[in-house]
Amino acid sequence: MIPILDFQRRATTGPVMKADDFDIDFAMKVRELVARYDIKYDPEQLVVDDRTADAVFEAGVDLLAEIGLYMMDTQRVVKYTREELLQIARESQEMPANAVLGRGKDRMSLRYRKGTDTWAPTNYAGGGGVVPTDYFIEYVQSLVQEERVKGTGMVACLDRLGNVAPQAGTPSEVHVALWEQDALKEALRRVGRPELNLGLLCTVSTVGGTMAMMTPGLREPHNTQIGVHIMPEQKLTWRSLLLAQFCELRGIEPWQSSMSCIGALCRDAADTAVGLIANGLGQLSYAHGATMSYYPSHLEGTWATRDAHWAFSAACRASERHLGVAAGTAISGDKAWRTPLSLWQSAGMVVASVPSGMAYTWFAGHTGLEARFVGEMMDAVTGLSRERCNELLQKIMRKVEALKPTVPSGHIPFPDTYDLKTMKPKAEYEAGMRRVMDELASMGMPLK
Numbered sequence: 001m002i003p004i005l006d007f008q009r010r011a012t013t014g015p016v017m018k019a020d021d022f023d024i025d026f027a028m029k030v031r032e033l034v035a036r037y038d039i040k041y042d043p044e045q046l047v048v049d050d051r052t053a054d055a056v057f058e059a060g061v062d063l064l065a066e067i068g069l070y071m072m073d074t075q076r077v078v079k080y081t082r083e084e085l086l087q088i089a090r091e092s093q094e095m096p097a098n099a100v101l102g103r104g105k106d107r108m109s110l111r112y113r114k115g116t117d118t119w120a121p122t123n124y125a126g127g128g129g130v131v132p133t134d135y136f137i138e139y140v141q142s143l144v145q146e147e148r149v150k151g152t153g154m155v156a157c158l159d160r161l162g163n164v165a166p167q168a169g170t171p172s173e174v175h176v177a178l179w180e181q182d183a184l185k186e187a188l189r190r191v192g193r194p195e196l197n198l199g200l201l202c203t204v205s206t207v208g209g210t211m212a213m214m215t216p217g218l219r220e221p222h223n224t225q226i227g228v229h230i231m232p233e234q235k236l237t238w239r240s241l242l243l244a245q246f247c248e249l250r251g252i253e254p255w256q257s258s259m260s261c262i263g264a265l266c267r268d269a270a271d272t273a274v275g276l277i278a279n280g281l282g283q284l285s286y287a288h289g290a291t292m293s294y295y296p297s298h299l300e301g302t303w304a305t306r307d308a309h310w311a312f313s314a315a316c317r318a319s320e321r322h323l324g325v326a327a328g329t330a331i332s333g334d335k336a337w338r339t340p341l342s343l344w345q346s347a348g349m350v351v352a353s354v355p356s357g358m359a360y361t362w363f364a365g366h367t368g369l370e371a372r373f374v375g376e377m378m379d380a381v382t383g384l385s386r387e388r389c390n391e392l393l394q395k396i397m398r399k400v401e402a403l404k405p406t407v408p409s410g411h412i413p414f415p416d417t418y419d420l421k422t423m424k425p426k427a428e429y430e431a432g433m434r435r436v437m438d439e440l441a442s443m444g445m446p447l448k
Helices: 004-013 019-036 050-067 084-095 134-142 170-193 207-213 238-250 269-287 307-320 340-356 368-380 387-406 428-444
Strands: 069-071 076-078 099-102 108-111 122-125 224-226 254-255 257-262 289-299 326-331 360-364
Touching: 004 238, 019 050, 019 084, 019 269, 050 269, 050 289, 050 307, 084 269, 084 307, 108 122, 108 326, 122 368, 134 368, 170 207, 207 238, 224 360, 238 254, 238 269, 254 289, 257 269, 257 307, 269 289, 269 307, 289 307, 307 340, 307 387, 326 340, 326 387, 340 368, 340 387, 340 428, 360 368, 368 428, 387 428
Parallel strands: 122 360, 224 254, 257 289, 289 326, 326 360
Antiparallel strands: 069 076, 099 108
C-alpha cells in the first residue's frame, strides 16, 4: 500500500488541471475503456459472468492509472502507475479482509466473501434520512432489538436539536452530535447491547467534528467506522486523507465507500461499474481498509433499478475475483420508504448482491422489521447459483416495475409503522410486509 504522506507529495506536485478538464478526461476515457474491453450492460443478465467481471476490473485499473485522482484543494492530479495499482490489488487479495467490530457478546465481523460461499452476508443494518428527536431513540431501538442485526452501518441524521441546526465546521455540529450519541447509547441500553458497533458518524462531517466524537465512553475503535470517501468521480480533498491518517493512527476501521452516478460522467451501467472499481481502488490505495461499499446511483437519486443492480454486480464480482476486501452495499428501496414497494425493491437488491459476493449490508430497509426480513432473504438466497438468482431477480424486477408507477411518492413516517410504547410493528404495516414475503416465497425464494 502507498503511505498516506506520499499522497501529500503527489497531491502537491502532480499535473495542474482544472476540475472541468479532469471531468472531460474521465468521461472520455471511461467510454474508451468500456469499448476496448467490450463491456455491455445486459438487462436480462443482472448477475454478471466471470468474463464481464474480469473486464470491469481491468478497465477500472486502467481508468485510475491513466486518469488518476483529482485533488480539489490543490487542483492537481494524483498519479499512479498501473503496476502500483495491480500491486495494491495483489496485497489486498493475499490478505482477505476480516474486520472485527463491536465488543464482548456484541462482536461482529465483516469479512471477504465469495458469491458461492454458503454463509450469509452480515446484516449490518442501519436507517436513513432525517429522524426527529421525538422518536429518534425508538427508531434506532427498532433496529438494534432485532437479533439478526449485528451492528448499524449508519443510523440517521438530525437536522436540528431544538432551535439549533448543525452547521458543518461550527460548534453546533458537535453540540447536536453529542445529543445524537447519547440517544444511540440509550437505544443500546434499552435492548441490552451496549457494545454494539454503530458504524458511521452521521450528523458530524468535518475532520474536527469527527475527532471530537472519538473519546472513551462515546465513540471508540470498537464501535465506529469513519468515512474516508472520495467524491464521484475520482475527486479527493485533504479531509479524506486526514481522516484516513487518523484511522490508521487510532486503529479505526476506515469506511471506504465507492460511488458512481449513472447518467452523469458515467453514461450507463457499464461506465458506472468501471467507475466503481476505479473509485474503490483509489480509496484502498491511501486508506488501506478492509471493507468497501459499492454504491451505484442514478443522478436523480434512485438506485433500486435494473441498471444499478447490474453495475453493482459487475463491480462486486470484479472485487470478489481480484480484491480481498469485504464488499458491501445498502439494501433499500428508493421510493416510498416503509411500504411494500420498498421491501420489493430491497428484495431485488438482495438477490442481485448475495451471489455477486456481497459480504455485508450496511443498510437494511427502513425499520427493524424490514431489517429482519432482509436478513431472512439473505439467508434464503445464500448458496443459490447465479443462474437461479438471475431468474428470480427478473421476476422481482417485473413486479417492481409494475408496482412503482402505482405508488405515490413520499415516505411513511416511522410512528405510523411501530407502536412507540411497545416497540412492536403495527398490525397493518406488518401484514403488508408479510404479504411481500409470502409472494417472494411463491416466486421461488426458498425462505424458511
